[in-house]
Amino acid sequence: MTADTASVTTATAPAALFDHTLTRDTVRPGVIFEKKPARTPDGTEVAGLYNAWITLDNPKQYNSYTTDMVKGVILAFREASVSRDVVAVVFTATGDKAFCTGGNTKEYAEYYAGNPQEYRQYIRLFNDMVSAILGCDKPVICRVNGMRIGGGQEIGMACDFSVAQDLARFGQAGPKHGSAPVGGSTDFLPVMLGSEMAMVSGSLCEPWSAHKAARLGLLTDIVPALKVDGKFVANPMVITDRWTDEYGRIVHGEFRTGEEAEAAKATLKKGEIDLSLLDQKVEDLCAKILLTFPDCFTKTIEELRKPKLNAWNANKENSRAWLALNMMTEARAGFRAFNEGTKADREIDFVGLRQALAKGTPWTPELTESLMPAARAGK
Numbered sequence: 572m573t574a575d576t577a578s579v580t581t582a583t584a585p586a587a588l589f590d591h592t593l594t595r596d597t598v599r600p601g602v603i604f605e606k607k608p609a610r611t612p613d614g615t616e617v618a619g620l621y622n623a624w625i626t627l628d629n630p631k632q633y634n635s636y637t638t639d640m641v642k643g644v645i646l647a648f649r650e651a652s653v654s655r656d657v658v659a660v661v662f663t664a665t666g667d668k669a670f671c672t673g674g675n676t677k678e679y680a681e682y683y684a685g686n687p688q689e690y691r692q693y694i695r696l697f698n699d700m701v702s703a704i705l706g707c708d709k710p711v712i713c714r715v716n717g718m719r720i721g722g723g724q725e726i727g728m729a730c731d732f733s734v735a736q737d738l739a740r741f742g743q744a745g746p747k748h749g750s751a752p753v754g755g756s757t758d759f760l761p762v763m764l765g766s767e768m769a770m771v772s773g774s775l776c777e778p779w780s781a782h783k784a785a786r787l788g789l790l791t792d793i794v795p796a797l798k799v800d801g802k803f804v805a806n807p808m809v810i811t812d813r814w815t816d817e818y819g820r821i822v823h824g825e826f827r828t829g830e831e832a833e834a835a836k837a838t839l840k841k842g843e844i845d846l847s848l849l850d851q852k853v854e855d856l857c858a859k860i861l862l863t864f865p866d867c868f869t870k871t872i873e874e875l876r877k878p879k880l881n882a883w884n885a886n887k888e889n890s891r892a893w894l895a896l897n898m899m900t901e902a903r904a905g906f907r908a909f910n911e912g913t914k915a916d917r918e919i920d921f922v923g924l925r926q927a928l929a930k931g932t933p934w935t936p937e938l939t940e941s942l943m944p945a946a947r948a949g950k
């Protein structure tokens with residue numbers, strides 16, 4: 572007679588399991604780790620199996636990660652990775668505004684600016700966070716609950732799948748705020764988009780809509796999140812009702828402008844945000860993963876990660892050194908400007924800087940001060 576799987580398990584599984592977790596320390600400020608029951612495609616809970624949800628919880632600062640949070644993310648991924656009962660990891664954040672807008676600019680401006688040796692240590696942690704995602708033994712789904720900008724885009728692209736609510740925006744901030752997107756984006760973007768669009772997305776700091784990001788290959792799928800009069804509608808700020816302009820150029824996924832944008836803002840205002848379709852999509856994806864051979868699935872994603880991982884491993888250490896030294900010059904100026912400026916004026920004087928450097932001006936403290944929004948306000 573053939574024994575059922577449960578009896579075989581009872582007879583042959585070790586009586587006591589070794590613990591491969593690095594630490595059971597549950598104090599992880601700004602990061603929530605939860606195990607939620609895994610479900611079959613029809614929604615039935617599966618006994619003894621879970622999906623690990625790792626949630627960035629710093630909504631007031633758009634879920635940017637503080638140094639403590641980076642440590643928390645590493646530990647959470649480590650725990651999810653070694654949990655035998657975890658099927659998939661869902662990486663997300665609190666609220667509906669932002670998944671993550673990258674490194675915490677307040678910390679950058681007030682602690683790391685001008686302190687390269689400290690930032691070098693921070694980047695060790697940051698690099699370990701990206702590596703923890705890329706090396707997770709479970710498939711990782713980024714549940715993009717809102718904008719994914721700067722380092723947020725980098726840790727999002729390190730995930731295996733990304734499912735987004737369609738009000739989310741995607742892109743980089745570094746070249747405007749004093750950094751280079753070498754925390755993953757310069758490695759992942761060419762792999763995911765091809766080099767031309769990688770150049771556009773990585774360097775110009777112009778956000779893309781979810782529709783555009785999905786069309787160009789950054790996302791697994793998108794869902795509407797805005798409900799107007801009880802009905803889900805596509806992000807009204809984005810062109811979704813036509814594919815081309817009068818010259819045949821693709822406009823689907825571009826942001827609306829002029830009167831169309833004004834009307835869209837009004838629609839946004841009267842609607843409410845509901846992430847239930849996002850949750851459903853994430854659950855559906857987790858359920859698809861559940862119904863596969865675990866080891867074959869893991870081997871598959873390990874192989875498919877390689878183009879991203881190889882690029883990341885080739886560059887991360889020398890990027891760390893560059894990022895540290897850049898905290899003496901452009902990052903010091905840019906992150907301070909963002910932190911000290913107003914919403915209407917929080918970038919440095921780019922033209923003034925370029926003109927000064929063209930004349931060989933050194934990076935003195937006086938040069939940095941002269942580039943700040945406060946210097947313009949005084950003029």
Ligand SMILES: CC(C)(COP(=O)(O)OP(=O)(O)OC[C@H]1O[C@@H](n2cnc3c(N)ncnc32)[C@H](O)[C@@H]1OP(=O)(O)O)[C@@H](O)C(=O)NCCC(=O)NCCSC(=O)C1=CCCCC1=O
Pocket residue numbers: 631632633635672673674675676677697718720721722723744745748750751753754894909914
């Ligand atoms: C474009 C923005 C992402 C969003 O702009 P907007 O919609 O106008 O919202 P804000 O009013 O700016 O933001 C709401 C409040 O959140 C605070 N906030 C936003 N992002 C951060 C952040 N990253 N750190 C700390 N606080 C943040 C913002 O100050 C507002 O607070 P308030 O108290 O004033 O209400 C825009 O917010 C933006 O550009 N943010 C900064 C993006 C950024 O520069 N990120 C860092 C990029 S570099 C990076 O991430 C790196 C990672 C590792 C490798 C090296 C590296 O550089």
